[in-house]
Amino acid sequence: MSSHEIRLFIVSxxxxxxxxxxxxxxxxxxxxxxxxxxxxxxTAEQMVSANADVLLLDTPSPLFEQAEHVRQMxxxxxxxKIVLMAMEDNDRLFLEAxxxxxxxxxxxxxxxSDVVAAVRAVAQSAAVCPPQFSRVLFDxxxxxxxxxxxxxxxxxxxxxxxxxxxxxxxxxxxxxxEIAAHFNLSEQTIKNHIHRMCSKxxxxxxxxxxxxxxxxxxxx
Numbered sequence: 001m002s003s004h005e006i007r008l009f010i011v012s013x014x015x016x017x018x019x020x021x022x023x024x025x026x027x028x029x030x031x032x033x034x035x036x037x038x039x040x041x042x043t044a045e046q047m048v049s050a051n052a053d054v055l056l057l058d059t060p061s062p063l064f065e066q067a068e069h070v071r072q073m074x075x076x077x078x079x080x081k082i083v084l085m086a087m088e089d090n091d092r093l094f095l096e097a098x099x100x101x102x103x104x105x106x107x108x109x110x111x112x113s114d115v116v117a118a119v120r121a122v123a124q125s126a127a128v129c130p131p132q133f134s135r136v137l138f139d140x141x142x143x144x145x146x147x148x149x150x151x152x153x154x155x156x157x158x159x160x161x162x163x164x165x166x167x168x169x170x171x172x173x174x175x176x177x178e179i180a181a182h183f184n185l186s187e188q189t190i191k192n193h194i195h196r197m198c199s200k201x202x203x204x205x206x207x208x209x210x211x212x213x214x215x216x217x218x219x220x
Contacts, residue, residue, distance in 0.1 A: 006123045009047050010035045012058045021056070024112055025119070039066065044073040047080070053123045054104075055082045056115075060093065063100040071202040071212060074101060078204050081122035085115050091136045094129065098137075101211065104128040163197050166190070171210055 008031055012018045018035045025033045034050065036043040039062040047055065057063070063070055063082070074080055083104030084097055094105055104118040107130055118128040129137075159167075162183075169179050176194070180187040194206050203209040 004123075005030045005032055006119065007050055007053045008033050008056060008119060009043070009050075009052045009054070010056045011037070011039045011043065011062070013037055014058065017058060021115075024116065028116060031119070038062075039070075041069065044069070044076075047073065048076045052077065052080055054119050055080060056119060057082065057084050058086050060084055060087070060097050060100070060102070063097065063102070067100065068202075070100070074212075075202040075204055078208065081125075083115075083118050083122055083128075085110070085118070089130075089132075091133070094133050094136060095140060105130070105133065158200060159197065163193055163200075166193055166197070167210065167213060170194075170206055 008025055010018055010021050010025075010033060012021070012035075015037070018037070022033050022035050025031045034046065034052075036046075039055075039057070081104065082100075082102045083106065084102050085106040086108040087093065087097070087105055089107055097105055103126075104122040105128065106115055106118050121128045165183075166179060169182060174182070176190045177187050180190045183190075194209070197203070197209050198205065201209055201212045203212050
């Protein structure tokens with residue numbers, strides 16, 4: 001375990017839960033804790049200023065309802081990890097959470113030690129989910145691969161047809177030069193496409209495009 005202190009932000013509309021979680025984590029070594037009632041622009045600024053490591057939420061609502069705001073926050077703080085706790089045992093909700101950048105998913109019947117372990121794990125760039133959801137991820141990847149890695153039609157970004165075609169090739173690990181050869185285009189043209197894609201989805205690089213689009217995270 002790294003000696004680096006984990007900078008944790010807890011966001012919950014339940015005051016009692018916030019206070020209980022704060023005490024729980026403050027009792028652990030090498031974890032600093034800040035809390036907030038809501039995930040607001042001001043909260044996001046505090047997290048960026050503090051270079052937060054982990055955001056702990058007790059509901060996925062901020063991720064789903066403030067998707068654009070969350071994307072901007074993660075663009076400003078690309079190393080931030082997100083953990084959801086007290087979640088439902090629901091396959092669809094789990095996959096949606098992963099698509100929105102969650103790397104820690106803890107069910108509502110989990111022990112306090114499980115929540116602490118999840119925060120520590122994601123801070124070390126691991127991913128955490130209940131064992132039954134591993135199969136959900138495998139099935140999703142298998143289905144995704146069977147369609148050739150196509151970008152989902154519901155993707156909420158205004159990507160052009162060509163830009164959408166680049167996503168599965170990036171996911172396969174192809175370089176800009178290899179992608180250029182695939183389409184018989186110049187490497188600079190591909191670089192220009194990727195630059196525009198980053199601007200559109202709020203990504204800080206070609207791999208982050210996949211994460212924001214809900215593809216890269218499925219393989220991590």
